[in-house]
Amino acid sequence: MHIPDGILPPYLSIVGYGITGGMTWYSLRQINREKNPQEKIPKASLLTAAFFVSSLIHIPIPPTSIHLILNGLMGIVLGYYAFPAILIGLFFQAVMFQHGGLSTLGINAVIMGIPAIFAYYIFRLKYLLGNKPFFTQVFSFLAGASALGISAAIFIMITITNIPAEIDANTEKNAILASLIGYSIQMLIEGIFTVMLISFLEKVKPEILNL
Amino acid sequence: MKELIRENKAIKKVELRAIKIDNLSFSYPQNSPILANLNLEIFTGEKVGIIGPNGAGKTTLFLSICGLLSPLGHISVFEKPIIPGAFCPEIGFVFQNPDDQLFSPTVWDDVSFGPENMGLSPQEVAQRVEEALGLTGVSRLKDRIPHQLSGGEKCMVAIASVLSMQPKLVLYDEPSANLDLKARRRLINFLQHSQETILLSSHDLELVLEVCDRVILINQSKIITDGNPQEIMSNQELMENNNLEVPYSLKEN
Amino acid sequence: MKLALDKYCNINSPIHNWEQTSKLVALLSLIFAFAFVTKLTLLPVMILVTVTIFILSKLPLSFLISRLRYPGFFILAVIIFLPFVAGKTVILDWGIFTIKQEGCLAVIRIVTRFICILTVSLVLFGTAPFLKTIKSMKLLGLSAIIVDMMLLSYRYLEELGEMLTRMQRAIKLRGFQSHNLSKRNLEVIADLTGTLFVRSYEQSQRVYQAMILRGYGSNNNGHLLTTKNVKIDKISWLFSGITVIISVFLLLAEIYL
Incomplete structure (x- = not known):
């Protein structure tokens, strides 16, 4: 779900960088409000690296396999650090694996990062309902699935409306339909996976969730 | 007495071969070989120590035997050729760092992981888990979170998680690294009494001396020597030529 | 990796x-x-x-x-x-x-x-x-927080990558084959990923302790990079x-x- 260099109309790159700049500024402001913002930097950084590495794990869906996005989980675990963390992860992917791109870094950070912050808020809703294990599961699922869903929606919107200006309407409809089916399966998997991972972390190391 | 044991072994050798390696070579692209034309035979019931300096090729040898690498040459274990990538519960591999091996939320889950993958029934799985936990003396830890155990406990749980597959050959990669004296002593006692064929790589030469009945010295991708642990490890010239030291207990006063 | x-x-x-x-x-x-x-x-x-x-x-x-x-x-x-x-x-x-x-x-x-x-x-x-x-x-004005995060995550990327490779080897040797999608397979992968997070997190605590012992965060200049003009x-x-x-x-x- 990364947009590579060279494919978008230039104004979108600029808009993407604009929004990303704003979001980064906002996240950093929230981070700097904490008593000791530097205290959490090593945690956020190592988890960023861990997220980056875990995106290399493949989930089999015969006859193919998908890799996990986990941006919802990043939001849950990292809070406001999630946006800079995603930005850094995307930057590394662009320069090391040529996955995504430099001119599209801004727009890709919007696609992945904003849903992560959204997931963070969704997950915190469980505290309103009394923080029971059942609600933790429900909101983990919602956070994981909705983050991927929103990312996919933004991604599809951008690609379909922008790439080949003269594409045939019927082809376009079919392409949207096919990708919707694909992404809803992935949403389901990300949601379930997020529930499993959160319950693992709650058992083994609950303090990670209170970063 | 020694002669007698050797003779006994000679008889065993004819019957039961655990590992046979012919012309094993391995190198990463554009690097000098890590293993070059290695030939080796190991017999059922032997406890073999692999010693040698860092980078000698010990770990590569282990990874090749359990089919994680695809080297040149031929390896067979219990007369069956090793197919890289295939699951072979007859061979167990205990990793140097137990943290690399333990990943489940409870000790029980981790120890049952292998038997479950073998497709055993839940009763059989449970029985094997109990057995493995009993053998390694960590039954009381079965509901604990592996991550929170002490170094020594983790080591024994990692061994249990391999033994529950009831392997006939177990490879131990640096098993005593990071253990305190008491945990190390427990490990040595355990290894001395274990029934499987053992291949053990270690820098802890005193442990090798106590556990193994045969030692293979590897250096610069080749087998330098192969034989009786006491004879090899007390040979000062040989040891020092290969960046090793004669263990304290073998030093002449 | x-x-x-x-x-x-x-x-x-x-x-x-x-x-x-x-x-x-x-x-x-x-x-x-x-x-x-x-x-x-x-x-x-x-x-x-x-x-x-x-x-x-x-x-x-x-x-x-x-x-x-x-x-x-x-x-x-x-x-x-x-x-x-x-x-x-x-x-x-x-x-x-x-x-x-x-x-x-x-x-x-x-x-x-x-x-x-x-x-x-x-x-x-x-x-x-x-x-x-x-x-x-950093010289061009990138935020110190982002620079520190970039440095640290870059430093540990390869290490965590190798950690994951070793853990994947270990579960493979104990017979894990993820050829199909099932609840158990997904759970094993979730536990594996979770373990990676827990280990990274614990390492980050040690890293942080080692960093503060050498003056990190003690003042506004206590960042990881010293840049001269x-x-x-x-x-x-x-x-x-x-x-x-x-x-x-x-x-x-x-x-x-």
Whole structure:
């Protein structure tokens, strides 16, 4: 779900960088409000690296396999650090694996990062309902699935409306339909996976969730 | 007495071969070989120590035997050729760092992981888990979170998680690294009494001396020597030529 | 996981000697100018500039090609897909398959832009040690929090990658085969991923303790990188000047030509 260099109309790159700049500024402001913002930097950084590495794990869906996005989980675990963390992860992917791109870094950070912050808020809703294990599961699922869903929606919107200006309407409809089916399966998997991972972390190391 | 044991072994050798390696070579692209034309035979019931300096090729040898690498040459274990990538519960591999091996939320889950993958029934799985936990003396830890155990406990749980597959050959990669004296002593006692064929790589030469009945010295991708642990490890010239030291207990006063 | 992004950063070439801060600004301006190009007449200019920069950098061609392998699938998809579906002007007709002019032109534009940007960014990040690039970003005003996070996560990427490889080996040796999607397989992968997080988290606590013991966070200057004001030599100024002029030229040409 990364947009590579060279494919978008230039104004979108600029808009993407604009929004990303704003979001980064906002996240950093929230981070700097904490008593000791530097205290959490090593945690956020190592988890960023861990997220980056875990995106290399493949989930089999015969006859193919998908890799996990986990941006919802990043939001849950990292809070406001999630946006800079995603930005850094995307930057590394662009320069090391040529996955995504430099001119599209801004727009890709919007696609992945904003849903992560959204997931963070969704997950915190469980505290309103009394923080029971059942609600933790429900909101983990919602956070994981909705983050991927929103990312996919933004991604599809951008690609379909922008790439080949003269594409045939019927082809376009079919392409949207096919990708919707694909992404809803992935949403389901990300949601379930997020529930499993959160319950693992709650058992083994609950303090990670209170970063 | 020694002669007698050797003779006994000679008889065993004819019957039961655990590992046979012919012309094993391995190198990463554009690097000098890590293993070059290695030939080796190991017999059922032997406890073999692999010693040698860092980078000698010990770990590569282990990874090749359990089919994680695809080297040149031929390896067979219990007369069956090793197919890289295939699951072979007859061979167990205990990793140097137990943290690399333990990943489940409870000790029980981790120890049952292998038997479950073998497709055993839940009763059989449970029985094997109990057995493995009993053998390694960590039954009381079965509901604990592996991550929170002490170094020594983790080591024994990692061994249990391999033994529950009831392997006939177990490879131990640096098993005593990071253990305190008491945990190390427990490990040595355990290894001395274990029934499987053992291949053990270690820098802890005193442990090798106590556990193994045969030692293979590897250096610069080749087998330098192969034989009786006491004879090899007390040979000062040989040891020092290969960046090793004669263990304290073998030093002449 | 092999990152090896800066494995050719010690070659002696004019681009390698170009001071990294000014190089960063200049080549980024070029990348953005490239992203703006849509006019077909400007494509040869873009290619010429890219080829010149690449040759000057003395980076081996095999390095570039190996880096193109992964995104190659994307290029291939564009080439296969677009000429058939985009546009109205048919230039070739094979019954159900028709090749359309607009689609072909879009392919040429997208692929050229893509390869040129990728090559320039490879030169930008491949001709200096990655740490130096991060330092340059700090000098250019990137937030200290982001710089620290980048440094630390970069430092541990390979280590965590190897950790994951070892853990995957360990579960594979105990018979785990993830060929199909089942609740158990997903759970095993979740536990594995969770373990990776827990181990990273615990390591981060040790890293943090070691860092504060050496003065991190004790004052506002307690960040990971010390940057002195760099001196930009004449040749670097010259290179940067030329590059920025080319970028501006491309932008103006795109708008007014």
